[in-house]
Amino acid sequence: EVQLVESGGGLVQPGGSLRLSCAASGFTFSSYWMSWVRQAPGKGLEWVANIKQDGSEKYYVDSVKGRFTISRDNAKNSLYLQMNSLRAEDTAVYYCASDDSSGYSHYWGQGTLVTVSS
């Protein structure tokens, strides 16, 4: 059974940093692109970033470029999102997702809540 479990969310002050993790199991993690998608309270889904199987390609939505870094550790079956210079508008539930080879997000974690507030 495919499982994606996010962790690392919490309350952080504006300008602060947070590192999200996503632990994957039940599939060959190193064979799949992975994505982070977020959802602000009461709002729709927003794709944040994705990363190729070997980490050699990474893409970001404009609003997080230069502040967020996606990475992965295939030996640990883990995906990460380092979030720096956090803003109130980054407040959201962050989901990790495994992507099919063609690009859609097949499996999703349950999400972790990040709240940016003073």
Add this chain to the structure above:
Amino acid sequence: DIQMTQSPSTLSASVGDRVTITCRASQSISSWLAWYQQKPGKAPKLLIYKASSLESGVPSRFSGSGSGTEFTLTISSLQPDDFATYYCQQYNSYFRTFGQGTKVEIK
């Protein structure tokens, strides 16, 4: 970036109704479109990929069509479990984008 526009934003319908949701892309995305269902407090669930391919385990009352810039998700006979929010997503570009969502409410 490719913009995705869904309509309507909200849809009121009754059990048994045929429901259609439209998603338009700002440029051609071929058939690289997925549809997801999301219920409150839950993660999105994949329904349709490559515009018209039904994900395993998804009821056959769900269907997708379209290519290029215009796509539709149809629920042939709305069931109580189908009241949820639906999102389209393009994956023609590495920079994925979602539509703003369509909430299907009980009439």
